[in-house]
Amino acid sequence: MLTSTLSTGQWWVAAIVSGIALALAAQSMATTTRDKLIAVSLPLVGAVGIVLNSAARGYEGRTPLVLYTATMIVLVVLRILFAPYVSRQLALKRSGKPMEDMTGKQTALFFLAFVATLISVAFLL
Template sequence: MLTSSLSPGQWWIAAVLSGAALAVAAQSMATTQRDKLIAVSLPLAGAVSIALASAARGYEGPMPLVLYTATMIVLVVLRIVFAPYIARQLRLKRAGRPMEEVTRKQSWIFLVVFVVTLVGVAFAL
């Protein structure tokens, strides 16, 4: 674990930075004002969700911050990995054309990349 010696204060910094990174990554996919508002709210929605789930499970200390940071990092990494596909879809949408349908093969690729990314981030943290 690369972060086994982080203090709670350092976890707060990591959580804020990872949330900001997700907000930026999500903003890059927004095409309307409504989408931009939703993109900015994603880190906040994630924080509320993880805080409630952590409280329900009795997680204490920095564990909720670790979970939040890991979740935000995974989503940002997926945005980077799938950047070419997302850019192509956004070009179609901005041109007023329908976006491409996701194929079964693309869904499987996404699922595999998601799991590999999740395991990699969990191992690194």
Template sequence: MLTSSFSTLHWWTAAALSGVVLAAAAQFLATTTKGRLLAALLPLVGAVSVILNSAARGYEEKAPLVLYTATALGLSLCRVVFSKYLRRQRELVRSGKSMEQVTGKQTALFLLTFAVIVLALAILL
């Protein structure tokens, strides 16, 4: 584990940086001012969700930060993996057309990719 010596302060820093990375990755998908604002709030909503859920389950102090960091980085890396598809969808919206409908196979592929990335991050972190 690359982070075995991380203190709580280190995890707060990693969580904050991964939130910034997630906000930047989500900005790519935004096509309106409202969308950009919502994309910027995404990491904050995620952080609140993970912290409240972890508090309800009694997880230790670092656990929510590790979960948040892995999830935010996982979503950000999925943005990179699926960049060609996402770029095509964004261009359709910008040209005034509707986005292509997501198929079940595409959804399954995204979820599988996300799970593999987060698992790899969990092993590395």
């Protein structure tokens, strides 16, 4: 665990930075004003979800911050990994054409990438 010596204050900084990174990554996929508002709200919705889940499970201290940071980092990494696919879909949407449906292979690849990224981030954090 590379972050075992981080203080609570440092985890707050990591959580804020990772939330901003997700907001920026999500903004890059927004095509309308409504989408941009949703993109900005994603880190806030994630924070509320993790706070409520942590309270329900009795997690205290740095644990909610670690969970939030890990979640945001995983989503940002996946946005980067799938940038070509997302860019192609956004180009279709902006041109007025319908976006392509994901194939079974694409879905499997996304799921495997999600699991691998989640395990990697959990291991590193």
